[in-house]
Amino acid sequence: MYLSVRKKGTVSKQTLLEESGLTVSTLTRILDELLAQSLLLEVGYGESTGGRRPTLYETNPAYGYVFGLEISRTHSRLVLADLHLTLLDEYTWAMDEYATPERLMDSVYAQVLRMLEQASIDISRVIGLGIGAVGPLDRKEGTILTPAGFAAPGWSQVRIKEQLEQRLEVPVCLDNGANTALLGEYWAGGDRRQHQLLYLHAGIGLRSAIMNEGRILYGVIDTEGAVGQMIIESTGVASSVPGGNYGAWESYVSIRTLEMQARKEWKRGRATILRELSDRPEDLEFSHLIEALQAGDSAVNRIFGQAAAYCGIGLANLINILHPEEVILGGPLFSAADVFYQEATRTALEKTYYREQYKVRFTKGSLSDNAVAAGAAALILNQLTY
Template sequence: MQVVSIQERIGSRKHKDIYERIRRQGTVSKIELLEQSEMTGSTLTRTLEELTAQGWLIEAGLGESTGGRRPILYQTNPDAGYVFGLEISRLSTKLILCDLHLNKLASQSWQMDSTMTPAKLLPVIADSAIAMLQSRNIEAGQVLGMGVGAVGPLDRFTGTILEPLYFPAAGWRNVHVSGFLEERLGIPVKLDNGANTALIGESWSDRNRDYRHLLYIHAGVGIRSAMMSNGKVVYGAVDMEGSIGQMIIQTDGPRLGDHGNYGSLETFASIHALEQQAQARLKQGRESSLRYKTTDPGEINFAHLMQALQESDPLTVEIFSQAATYFGIGLSNLLNILHPEKVILGGSLISTHPSFFQIATRVAIRNTYHYPNYQVVFSQGHLGEEALVAGAAIMIINQLTEL
């Protein structure tokens, strides 16, 4: 099946430029576009007419008069196309279908347990995507593509998940996600790491603010990060998603399992680290309400910890506070190196309790070298747990105006 390139759907540079300007501003008049662009009035008029005739733009009424005729307002047409966003994480996988204004038309989620191998999950995703389109009478040709935000490391050029850690099911090694889904669905499928797509989503949701340098950190089973500079995601020579988790913050520290650096940030501030800390302290005889949640201290998991934290169990509060402090130290190292204007923190550890965010950011500021001359904005984002999957869909829409 012939896959239509996303970049070719809107042909010329000037068409892409005008479409992107309108998309970012929501509703714009021709007068405003004339002031913003370098086009002549006749060229702009012709461009707007062509984009409208092609279905990419719609007229959205009339603006306020400034003395003459009321100007026509333009906005992008939400029904000019559709996009899928897909999140593949260690705990869950989620698929959404959206129009071009990111209005969610359908959604499906799957828990990632020990049975969710790639051989089982990918066909289910494809079948679900097909069913979503059929139930809304949407043809495959109307779909721009599917964006996938996944756990790394991965190769975004070949669309392959490489060797991720901590998946509950076997088989998640060298999985050609994009190729499989493209063949089944007949649409372009673009893979990137989940931290990057989450940052794309958060950046788009806050596009009216002029933040040029953004840092996103997701703290959960692992620690994942992404950086954006001048509106573009920063890519390294290899996929960098989990690299900050291996930042060494205690040279004689322990190691998490049988991989990674000794004394790394992930060893002190991740779901597995908290579970191990709780299990070890219970075995040492520490008193805690955790002791009554399971007969075997070795079976204590993150769900137990969240329950105990809500109960203000002293041991659990101590474990989370210590993890937040270490996370703040790692965060300060990043601030001292990268100097972002805004830092967005997401993931299960951040959202579990307000104290984690508060402690981590306070420690980070205290250890930031140029503070208070260097000011940084901390946020838990606008999209919450939807950031990754929404950003995956936005990643596809963004390609409409790429050259």
């Protein structure tokens, strides 16, 4: 019942009665219990439909607090939020060669204590900490398995749930970052309560997640990054991922691919603005590409346009298989380059079958850089079964 009220925002008893199928006496008892525990608040009265004005209920955002932790190859981010997922504080780490699991967890513990002290919140009011991490992982066991691409050693078979629970003495949940990002976007979007959602994150790699009727759909194993191995060209370029497919989607659509192509253009002398931004091609980074794109560099514009077209082809493949109502696009490729978003969605729509009858909706993720961490905090919210 708690989550039913939370999803509605503000709701009357009559609406809850109609949608829950409970008897009046049972619903009244549950609501009274939630009010007594301060999980719910009475927030006024709704419009009358002929009788007494109905009492309106909302969940109490200050009943408790949750932490969300993102762990990615380039950075990690910790957020503190209330139970309405309003962010109260955040902290970001660079995942450099010194960011071993042990050091990161020690720093997370220190930042949790700092945030709570700054907000004058006792740790007894913390409901839990959720983690959205790169995979592969075992979410049930709470273990990060064998992720590739970390600069620091030690990121293999990390029992992060167990170790953080020992440090913090609060419940900890683990899921992959694409799932938590989709969960965060779901809670942030008031009109998404009944949609079939597809989420695609485009950054260092490609990651996807699927939701139906508010529930994340899980496979037999964690396959968050498998979407990047969808074959776009069977005789295409070799994958940079060990064991990856030739012509894989991720080989055409990723920050690493764009950086590699920009370095080739720099060496050929075609990208004049990039030459002004970096003395050496190997020093070129994604931020340089965005700056050159905004300045109108023709070579960089061509690179982004080609990647966006490939992105749209892959999206059309997913849409033609999964038929989502809405596709949420997140990650730096979509948030930092509007031209990329526009071209990718245009291509996807053009190649979607039954496009005249089937109007899929595209949206940019509303949580931007905080999507994974905020969604990780929402993992804990989903555990509330009152």
